[in-house]
Amino acid sequence: MKKYSKKKLPLDKTRSLLEPGPIVLVSSQWKDDRSIMTMGWHAMMGYEAIGCYIWDANFSHNLIKKSKQCVINLPEKHLLETAIAIGNTTGADIDKFAEFGLTAEKGRKVQAPLIKECYANFECEVIDTRLVNQFNFFVLQVVAAQSAISPKYPETFHYRGSGVFMVSGENIDRSKFFTPEMLDG
Amino acid sequence: MKKYSKKKLPLDKTRSLLEPGPIVLVSSQWKDDRSIMTMGWHAMMGYEAIGCYIWDANFSHNLIKKSKQCVINLPEKHLLETAIAIGNTTGADIDKFAEFGLTAEKGRKVQAPLIKECYANFECEVIDTRLVNQFNFFVLQVVAAQSAISPKYPETFHYRGSGVFMVSGENIDRSKFFTPEMLDG
Numbered sequence: 001m002k003k004y005s006k007k008k009l010p011l012d013k014t015r016s017l018l019e020p021g022p023i024v025l026v027s028s029q030w031k032d033d034r035s036i037m038t039m040g041w042h043a044m045m046g047y048e049a050i051g052c053y054i055w056d057a058n059f060s061h062n063l064i065k066k067s068k069q070c071v072i073n074l075p076e077k078h079l080l081e082t083a084i085a086i087g088n089t090t091g092a093d094i095d096k097f098a099e100f101g102l103t104a105e106k107g108r109k110v111q112a113p114l115i116k117e118c119y120a121n122f123e124c125e126v127i128d129t130r131l132v133n134q135f136n137f138f139v140l141q142v143v144a145a146q147s148a149i150s151p152k153y154p155e156t157f158h159y160r161g162s163g164v165f166m167v168s169g170e171n172i173d174r175s176k177f178f179t180p181e182m183l184d185g
Numbered sequence: 186m187k188k189y190s191k192k193k194l195p196l197d198k199t200r201s202l203l204e205p206g207p208i209v210l211v212s213s214q215w216k217d218d219r220s221i222m223t224m225g226w227h228a229m230m231g232y233e234a235i236g237c238y239i240w241d242a243n244f245s246h247n248l249i250k251k252s253k254q255c256v257i258n259l260p261e262k263h264l265l266e267t268a269i270a271i272g273n274t275t276g277a278d279i280d281k282f283a284e285f286g287l288t289a290e291k292g293r294k295v296q297a298p299l300i301k302e303c304y305a306n307f308e309c310e311v312i313d314t315r316l317v318n319q320f321n322f323f324v325l326q327v328v329a330a331q332s333a334i335s336p337k338y339p340e341t342f343h344y345r346g347s348g349v350f351m352v353s354g355e356n357i358d359r360s361k362f363f364t365p366e367m368l369d370g
Contacts (some may be wrong), residue, residue, distance in 0.1 A: 085362075135324065160201055162368050163358060164359060168343075169352045169355070
């Protein structure tokens with residue numbers, strides 16, 4: 001399994017990793033129960049808040065609702081099959097860390113475990129639940145973040161539906177079209 | 186400018202185009218004012234609803250708030266420079282359709298204009314505004330959608346921050362790991 005050296009990431013750089021829309025793995029814990037879910041339905045809400053749709057049919061839904069915490073972990077392509085398997089099983093039946101050979105790492109700010117094998121980890125607290133009952137939508141605040149030192153740009157995967165995934169492609173630098181104060185993240 | 190032949194898209198296929206996290210162009214109109222904004226902060230909320238963070242500093246914010254409608258348009262790579270220019274100007278000063286040579290097309294369900302030069306168009310109505318005051322976050326319901334007949338997968342671009350864009354890369358088919366009822370979109 002690929003190993004990363006990681007550094008703390010300034011919280012307002014969260015958007016640089018999550019705005020492109022990658023599939024992420026959400027880890028959570030409540031008392032003795034912990035789980036991981038695969039998620040593609042998330043949005044930046046400003047530079048340090050994230051909105052996530054987490055179905056109440058997911059075992060993770062209640063863990064996050066009760067603990068008011070979770071970790072968003074960013075996997076690279078080498079974890080594609082693992083992410084699919086995580087998405088197609090339930091934490092009600094198995095411990096997904098053990099089942100899929102993932103390492104639970106202690107966070108700095110939250111109790112929920114980080115996934116060591118992921119490129120980046122965003123520790124989050126739930127800050128708004130007004131849309132949870134009707135839409136299963138949680139608003140999270142990133143309270144600590146770390147990311148791999150290299151590669152500079154992770155090789156993420158994105159879900160196109162119907163079992164097809166898109167892998168992140170070439171990068172195009174258009175910073176010349178932005179003023180310095182626009183280049184915020 | 187690239188031209189597409191389009192077909193109606195079943196509403197629950199919206200996720201197949203927006204879940205990967207592409208930059209989109211949001212068009213809106215209120216009375217005689219219309220505008221377009223560039224957006225990367227959006228999430229699927231189920232199969233037919235979309236959550237969008239639209240800053241109140243954006244000219245489009247009020248057009249959408251007042252009309253309770255907008256259109257999410259999906260551009261391909263050939264519109265990257267146009268999307269940057271749209272993001273770096275304000276509809277308070279210019280008509281962006283005229284300024285950037287884009288064609289405003291009449292929608293089937295909403296008054297806001299569609300952008301003909303985009304790969305897909307999602308006509309949306311605002312269905313929840315509880316998070317608008319605090320978070321600038323609108324919940325939209327897709328009420329009509331159309332997409333290009335080809336290519337099968339659009340060449341989208343995604344924002345990595347700091348003026349750098351990621352273009353969608355290779356597709357990996359892992360449908361063999363999903364049961365038929367999981368292959369929903």
